[in-house]
Amino acid sequence: MSLLEKIDELRANSVTPERFESVFGVSIEEQMSQLMAFVREQEEAASK
Amino acid sequence: MRKKQKQKYKPLSDATPEEMQEAMQVASYWLADELEGHTESGAFSEAFLGDEARLIFIKKAYNTLKSPDCNWKWKEGTKLSTLMINVIRSDMAHELRRYIDQGKPKVVVTSSMKRKKGGADDEWDDANDVLEVDPDLKRNDFDVQTEMEMLEELEREESLREKGLKVARAAVKGDAMMEKFVEAVFELPDYRSISKKLKITQTDVKELEARLIAIFAVKKKR
Numbered sequence: 001m002s003l004l005e006k007i008d009e010l011r012a013n014s015v016t017p018e019r020f021e022s023v024f025g026v027s028i029e030e031q032m033s034q035l036m037a038f039v040r041e042q043e044e045a046a047s048k
Numbered sequence: 049m050r051k052k053q054k055q056k057y058k059p060l061s062d063a064t065p066e067e068m069q070e071a072m073q074v075a076s077y078w079l080a081d082e083l084e085g086h087t088e089s090g091a092f093s094e095a096f097l098g099d100e101a102r103l104i105f106i107k108k109a110y111n112t113l114k115s116p117d118c119n120w121k122w123k124e125g126t127k128l129s130t131l132m133i134n135v136i137r138s139d140m141a142h143e144l145r146r147y148i149d150q151g152k153p154k155v156v157v158t159s160s161m162k163r164k165k166g167g168a169d170d171e172w173d174d175a176n177d178v179l180e181v182d183p184d185l186k187r188n189d190f191d192v193q194t195e196m197e198m199l200e201e202l203e204r205e206e207s208l209r210e211k212g213l214k215v216a217r218a219a220v221k222g223d224a225m226m227e228k229f230v231e232a233v234f235e236l237p238d239y240r241s242i243s244k245k246l247k248i249t250q251t252d253v254k255e256l257e258a259r260l261i262a263i264f265a266v267k268k269k270r
Contacts, residue, residue, distance in 0.1 A: 003233065003257060003260065003261060004212075005126070005130045005133070005134070006260075006261045007212045007215060007216065008078060008130070008133050009074070009127075009129070009130065009133075010215050010219070011078060011081045011082075011211065011212070011215065012074045012075070012077040012078035012081065012129070012133070013074075013077070014081070014215065015077040015078070015080045015081050019080060020076065020077060020080045023080040023083070023084045023087075024080060024087075024100070024102045026102075028073070028076065028077075031076050031102060031103075032069070032072065032073055032076070034103060035072045035076070035103070035106060035107070035110075036069065038103075038107055038110070039065075039068070039110065042110070042111070042114070
């Protein structure tokens with residue numbers, strides 16, 4: 001893993017759920033729920 | 049001398065649903081840090097992207113990684129989140145270029161005079177009258193807008209660099225050699241320049257880099 005990738009990881013890990021919500025206006029739970037719904041849609045479409 | 053090991057990759061189809069979910073969560077947090085204050089307008093706004101940046105970049109990265117034609121390689125020993133962030137970073141650069149290119153004028157305006165067909169000599173169009181022109185050009189602020197966008201982007205890059213430097217400084221605080229190394233890493237372009245500046249061999253530089261990565265690995269857990 002390169003240094004830049006490590007710094008990326010550290011930056012991601014430094015963001016709290018509260019900061020995420022203040023940046024995007026939704027909770028991380030809501031974000032993940034929307035992303036998981038998208039994944040399910042994609043999987044359903046692929047299986048048809 | 050150590051022999052360089054050949055990089056191994058694993059197929060993306062090996063990614064478990066849990067790994068994909070974790071990658072999406074880490075990428076979401078990374079995007080919050082990356083895009084803070086940059087989603088209201090410009091290249092990462094919903095108006096330009098057609099969806100919120102927090103979702104669209106991750107959805108596109110997911111589709112890219114799931115595609116059978118995916119050109120991205122997943123290095124063995126690295127997390128899927130690392131790869132996903134790299135895919136997103138690349139896509140963000142692409143969107144930024146698209147945004148800047150879209151602002152370029154589509155009509156070239158010349159000041160040459162045009163004679164009206166069949167008209168008398170005094171029926172010349174005024175050379176200063178622009179007949180067909182991009183609205184931004186007509187307002188004469190196109191160049192200013194583009195320069196401001198470029199400046200904004202430079203400021204954004206500078207701000208990200210500062211963030212990286214800040215976390216690296218905090219990670220090595222108290223270790224004089226590592227502190228010097230971190231400053232050199234962010235100031236100089238390659239191993240050679242760093243080794244010259246710190247008066248150490250390039251092998252030593254690589255060892256310091258490995259130490260810094262190891263420090264991050266220990267500190268990363270919340």
